[in-house]
Amino acid sequence: MEDQSELAPAVRSILSATRDRAAEGRSGEVAVDPRGLRAAFDRAEADGRVPVIAEVKPTSPTTEGTREDDPVALAEGMVAGGAAALSVLTEPEHFGGSTDTLERVREAVDVPVLRKDFVVAESQLDAVESDVVLLIARFVGDDLPDLLAAARDRGFQVLVEVHDRDELERALDAGATTIGVNNRDLAELVVDLGTFESVAPHAPDDVTLIAESGIGSPADVRRMRAAGADALLVGSAIMDGDVTANTRELVRAEADAEASDPAETDAADAERTETTEHTT
């Protein structure tokens, strides 16, 4: 584990709460029969949809207020909007999530569901079944290979989250095949889409690469796809307002751009990229 004093206070608090939860696992190991994530992405592509993992995130340290709607209704709305997969926060104290919510969502939909939490100990893997589980390279440190193996033994697919090139190398050394690059810096909690652009070129082609965080518009979707994203993980921009319409807009970002004049879209995207760089 890295020096935690570098992390934002909210993140440090999440991690200590996580350790208190570490012993809570149910008795016995879960055995998951997972819905394939890669297959779900392929189905979306075949259908002309950008593969989007839509995230049910009632609140977060960087969001104001809490969304009180039924998470199952939100999840169904995201799938109706074309989400290839879902992500469900199970961290209770800072994100308003729960393992019970994840169970209910997974029962209600037929797309793969990612469990979004701060897993740092093997026992936490047994808290609930999901199709994919997240391991954050920065937080699990040297335990990454062991936790990856423990998760796979239980049947989980594993998304390993990285934030820089060094963590990417560690994820690859550990044998990760699905890697997410988080555009949000966990030390400052600021978002920079340039993070994915700088890390992605160093990942081998056979890795499934996911751009995470800070994707808010169809132009952002195209920007991440141009940089090599196989799929995108989007929370806040979908949770803010009509989740079905928001999901649909992002999922259709490429199809809609093709339908209009591609040269015009490129020029507009380039201009927008310049302006967002000043504001984020």
Ligand SMILES: O=P(O)(O)OC[C@@H](O)[C@@H](O)c1c[nH]c2ccccc12
């Ligand atoms: O709301 P955003 O900016 O679209 O981000 C979604 C997701 O990437 C973000 O919630 C996230 C990425 N990695 C995490 C780890 C834990 C909790 C949350 C996250």
